[in-house]
Structure formats: structure tokens, C-alpha cells
Amino acid sequence: MTAPAFVEVNVEAGSSGRLDKVLAAASARSRSFVESQIRAGRVFVEGEKMTKTGFMLKPGQRARLLLPPPAPIALEPEPMQLSIIYEDNDMAVVDKPAGLVTHPAAGHASGTLVNGLLARLEGLSGIGGALRPGIVHRLDKDTSGLILVAKSDRAHARLAEDIASRRVRKTYLAVVHGAFREDEGRIDAPVGRHPTDRKRMAVTDGGRNALTLFKQRVTLGRQDGAGVSSLLEVEIITGRTHQIRVHMAWRGHPVLGDPVYGLACDRKGDSRLMLHAWRLGLAHPVTGEPLSLESPVPAEFFQYMEATRSHTN
Secondary structure (H helix, E strand, C coil): CCCCCEEEEECCCCCCEEHHHHHHHHHCCCHHHHHHHHHCCCEEECCEECCCCCCEECCCCEEEEECCCCCCCCCCCCCCCCEEEEECCCEEEEEECCCCCCCCECCECCCCHHHHHHHHCCCCCCCCCCCCCCECCCCCCCCEEEEEEECCHHHHHHHHHHHHCCCCEEEEEEEEECCCCCCEEEEECCEEECCCCCCCEEECCCCECCEEEEEEEEEEEECCCCCEEEEEEEEECCCCCCHHHHHHHHCCCCECCCCCCCCHHHCCCCCCCCEEEEEEEEECCCCCCEEEEECCCCHHHHHHHHCEEEEEC
């Protein structure tokens, strides 16, 4: 009989948080799901069963969530061309092209990365649920680049915990409108649902803390002199929905080709979103071996830079 999968969190010194929030982040599950598991007696703090969803974890405490057996996967495998950057018995890293939806959702019942993974990889972790087997984190449809995929429940739980604990380093490339005055900086502003448009995110007082670091690598000027843009190297310390896109737009430098947060010229959808998940740095979820993985820079980035004058910082 297979032992039940679990997610264990050690609250680091100097930090704390609500039990349901901490476990939701570590398990890559919704807060409502974690709350239901707490009420069902499947959560333990320092070995003692805890049924209070609002319990505040103290620095140094350990919490464990016992996950229920995964639901059967009803999705159909769909053969597709996928670029696998790394793969072993426990995990894989996929280079997702722009335009490919990560997992099934409303309006996208098939033709997703998950459908392709089911046809390409064996033994995807079931912790992600019936619609997201193996998916530890996601990228927006129009963002290209590296995605972590778990092939065992043990790997999934550890990767989710490492992401929640900010031990996975995610670095992106982005081309944005305009140029920052500083060559490098940080954007520390909370991100939450837009107050009037629930399909969008925004910098808002009621949002969750979000921290983005950036380095301005190249300043680009169009040949006709009409406009300046910049190539940025961006690291997200937190992983909020649309975080880079929202932060850049809030600072007045929206990502090129962004149909939601971009300038009016980008909302026609004529060009791709110039955002690419470029590098991942992490410890292997089973062996602990340090991994540093990189995706090739998309051709669209080179094409854009060749069509502009560039000034390297």
C-alpha cells in the first residue's frame, strides 16, 4: 500500500504566518482546499492535529498536510512538439512556447501543455489535481519559457514547498516600453485583484506582498527615433499572478505586446508578449543537487533587437 503523500513546512526563524495560507502556498493548492483539509483533521503542527484554520505558525514550528489520494486523470494525451530541457525519474523542465495554455481551464479544454505532457512523460504527479497533473507552477499563455513539472508526488510536494519558501530562483527576460532612470532596482508593491475588473490584477493596498528585481541590460531606440524600449533581466522573489506585467505597467514601463496591461498599440494583439521565463535555479527535490537551467532566448527577441538601435548598459 502506498504511503499517503504529504507536504511539510518548516517556518523559518524570523517569519510566521496563518496556517492555511502557509500550507496553501507550499502545496500549490487553494486556500479553501487547505481549509477543508484542516477541518478534516489532515493537518498537524509539531505532530499534533490542528483544526483551527487561522492558527498562527510561529518561527521554527513544523506543519504537515496529509494530501488525499489524487483524483483520476480524465484528460486525453495529445501528441505535440515539446522541448524538454531536463528530465529524470522525479521531475522535468519544459520550455513552453508562447501561445500555449499551461493547463485546462474554461475555454481551453484541450490542446494545453498538460495534454502534451501526458503523451510525452510517464508518471506525472497527481498532487496537482485532475486538471493539473505534474504542474507545480504556471506561466501565462502568452509567456514563453521554463516550467517545472513533477513526475512523483514526493518531488511535487518538495518543489511546491521550495517555491513557497522562495528557494527557487526564477529569472525572466522582458522588453518594456521606455527606459528606467536606474540601471537596476526593485519594485515592492502589493498585487491583488483589480477593484473593478476581476479578470485583471493590479497594485492595490489589499493585495499580497510582491517583490520584483530588475536589471536594465539594453536600451533600444527605433530607427525612426519614435520611441525607446529596454531589455530587462527580471527576477521575481514572489510569484503573484501577472506580477511582472502588473509591476512594469505600474512603474510606467509596460511589457511590449501586453494586450491587457500594455499601451493602446499593444492591445490589438499584433505582436507576442515580450516576456520569457529564461532561467531557473533550484535544488533537485530528491537528491538536493543544485540545478541551473536556461532556455534559449526566443527568436522574436533577437528580431526585435535587430530592428532597433541598441545601447548596452
